Amino acid sequence: xxxxxxxxxxxxxxxxxxxAMLVLPLIVVFVFSFGERAAAGGYVPALTLAQYANLxxxxxxxxxxxxxxxxxxxxxxxxxxxxxxxxxxxxSPKWRTILLVMVIVPFWTSILIRTYAWIFIxxxxxxxxxxxxxxxxxxxxxxxxLAVLVGIIYGYLPLxxxxxxxxxxxxxxxxLEASADLGARPWRSFLQVTLPLSxxxxxxxxxxxxILLMGEFLIPAMLGGGKVFFVGNALVDLFLxxxxxxxxxxxxxxxxxxxLVTVTLYMRLMSRGANQRDDVGIF
Amino acid sequence: xxxxxxxxxxxxxxxxGIIVLFSFNAGRHASSFQGFSVKWYxxxxxxxxxxxxxxxxLIVASTTAVLASLFGTMAALGLQGVHGRWRALYDAVIxxxxxxxxxxxxxxxxxxxxxVFNFANPVILALWPQAFGAAPKLNLGVxxxxxxxxxxxxxxxxxxxxxxxxxxxxxxIEASADLYAPPVRTFWQITMPQxxxxxxxxxxxxxxxxxxxxxxxxxxxxxxTTLPVYVFSSIRRGVTPEINAIGTLVLTTSLVLLIVAQFLxxxxxxxxxxxxxxx
Numbered sequence: 001x002x003x004x005x006x007x008x009x010x011x012x013x014x015x016x017x018x019x020a021m022l023v024l025p026l027i028v029v030f031v032f033s034f035g036e037r038a039a040a041g042g043y044v045p046a047l048t049l050a051q052y053a054n055l056x057x058x059x060x061x062x063x064x065x066x067x068x069x070x071x072x073x074x075x076x077x078x079x080x081x082x083x084x085x086x087x088x089x090x091x092s093p094k095w096r097t098i099l100l101v102m103v104i105v106p107f108w109t110s111i112l113i114r115t116y117a118w119i120f121i122x123x124x125x126x127x128x129x130x131x132x133x134x135x136x137x138x139x140x141x142x143x144x145x146l147a148v149l150v151g152i153i154y155g156y157l158p159l160x161x162x163x164x165x166x167x168x169x170x171x172x173x174x175x176l177e178a179s180a181d182l183g184a185r186p187w188r189s190f191l192q193v194t195l196p197l198s199x200x201x202x203x204x205x206x207x208x209x210x211i212l213l214m215g216e217f218l219i220p221a222m223l224g225g226g227k228v229f230f231v232g233n234a235l236v237d238l239f240l241x242x243x244x245x246x247x248x249x250x251x252x253x254x255x256x257x258x259x260l261v262t263v264t265l266y267m268r269l270m271s272r273g274a275n276q277r278d279d280v281g282i283f
Numbered sequence: 284x285x286x287x288x289x290x291x292x293x294x295x296x297x298x299x300g301i302i303v304l305f306s307f308n309a310g311r312h313a314s315s316f317q318g319f320s321v322k323w324y325x326x327x328x329x330x331x332x333x334x335x336x337x338x339x340x341l342i343v344a345s346t347t348a349v350l351a352s353l354f355g356t357m358a359a360l361g362l363q364g365v366h367g368r369w370r371a372l373y374d375a376v377i378x379x380x381x382x383x384x385x386x387x388x389x390x391x392x393x394x395x396x397x398x399v400f401n402f403a404n405p406v407i408l409a410l411w412p413q414a415f416g417a418a419p420k421l422n423l424g425v426x427x428x429x430x431x432x433x434x435x436x437x438x439x440x441x442x443x444x445x446x447x448x449x450x451x452x453x454x455x456i457e458a459s460a461d462l463y464a465p466p467v468r469t470f471w472q473i474t475m476p477q478x479x480x481x482x483x484x485x486x487x488x489x490x491x492x493x494x495x496x497x498x499x500x501x502x503x504x505x506x507x508t509t510l511p512v513y514v515f516s517s518i519r520r521g522v523t524p525e526i527n528a529i530g531t532l533v534l535t536t537s538l539v540l541l542i543v544a545q546f547l548x549x550x551x552x553x554x555x556x557x558x559x560x561x562x
Contacts, residue, residue, distance in 0.1 A: 215384025
């Protein structure tokens with residue numbers, strides 16, 4: 001058993017770090033959101049709700065985020081589910097681990113470089129050029145909502161596959177045998193047994209992807225070309241270009257609150273639904 | 284079913300393959316492959332801006348990895364003895380560190396540090412003895428980058444090491460204590476060898492995260508440029524084969540580190556940590 005002083009020594013650096021680099025900065029953002037913009041940019045202390053009242057000025061960014069983030073999450077779910085099912089149920093055990101690692105590894109490599117690849121593919125010399133050759137002309141892909149959606153699916157697919165895989169892999173195969181013995185066709189077994197039991201994994205995946213998408217900057221910045229911008233792009237603009245810290249802080253605080261509400265709803269849903277808990281290690 | 288899986292894997296890996304392929308393109312244009320050449324790598328090596336950015340990234344990533352794995356492991360060990368309300372609070376902070384998006388971390392760090400520096404710099408200037416020359420001025424740069432990267436990666440190391448500790452054989456520690464080994468000796472001879480793969484994996488993941496991070500660096504790098512920030516601004520100026528060469532190097536680096544980390548965490552002959560198993 002550790003002594004009290006040992007424990008203090010072990011926890012001190014991490015505690016100081018969390019306090020100075022996480023808790024304090026988040027408090028600063030919260031406090032600044034009630035302030036005013038200095039004439040030359042920056043922040044002047046004040047106690048006003050003016051910044052929050054002004055949120056509709058960035059309505060488009062919020063609207064884009066709140067439409068494309070759920071849409072992107074749904075699209076990623078639709079693409080990910082069959083793959084997760086294949087990995088958990090159909091793939092041979094010999095290949096399963098390596099296939100799974102191959103899904104996860106891209107997630108841990110540079111999202112910047114991977115998104116850049118799609119500028120290449122969707123840009124004028126990529127797919128539109130190939131379509132041109134077979135006679136379909138004038139297709140524009142880059143800088144459209146569709147390009148952003150493709151980027152989202154590509155970037156976040158691994159994060160969606162993994163939790164669904166975990167819930168499918170844990171599934172008791174005897175339930176499927178029982179269902180078949182009772183005369184259910186495979187499709188019916190899938191809809192009435194497999195799908196409901198993989199709901200927790202789907203919910204976890206959707207929540208992870210949705211949360212990260214709400215703070216997304218790179219994908220819309222690179223594939224949306226300034227036409228499709230998210231709250232993240234508005235934040236970069238507010239802090240690095242117009243230096244409106246107070247208003248930017250209000251936008252950031254709103255974003256974090258929306259995220260916290262989402263997570264809380266998810267936790268409620270999960271604890272009510274079942275006592276099943278998916279401990280998701282992303283790696 | 285299998286065909287679908289193949290299509291998804293192509294979707295995941297073809298874009299990466301294209302970058303790698305075109306980094307060896309002799310021609311300048313992206314539309315056609317005009318023969319094999321390593322000239323873009325040569326161009327890259329003689330580009331001082333790219334090399335500066337690479338140096339900054341390497342310094343930041345290795346310092347971050349050392350700090351995060353050291354402090355994270357210490358915290359994971361210390362947390363074993365913390366229960367109840369304090370434990371719940373600490374867990375909540377770790378979760379927040381992992382879940383809050385990078386962009387919010389970037390913004391928060393930026394305005395908090397700039398505000399602190401605005402207070403501190405006049406004070407340092409007033410207190411600094413003339414004999415030591417010009418007073419140092421606190422500024423955003425390598426230090427703030429390391430501090431911000433260490434925050435997230437430390438939380439990650441805590442989670443990884445803790446799951447390994449949870450899967451560890453308690454009986455060995457008790458046996459060691461029964462045989463009158465002092466706690467320090469038990470730690471180095473029993474605990475450390477068992478958690479070491481997790482610590483090393485945490486180190487590699489921290490390095491990868493820091494090396495690949497764009498959004499936090501975008502806010503807190505100040506006048507410094509990291510490799511991802513350099514790539515981002517180059518892309519804005521137009522797509523060139525040189526970016527493909529950087530991309531290939533960056534992807535190769537993180538792929539190698541990740542495969543090693545994966546092997547350490549789940550490899551043959553090691554105990555599978557509970558809760559972190561992906562098999």
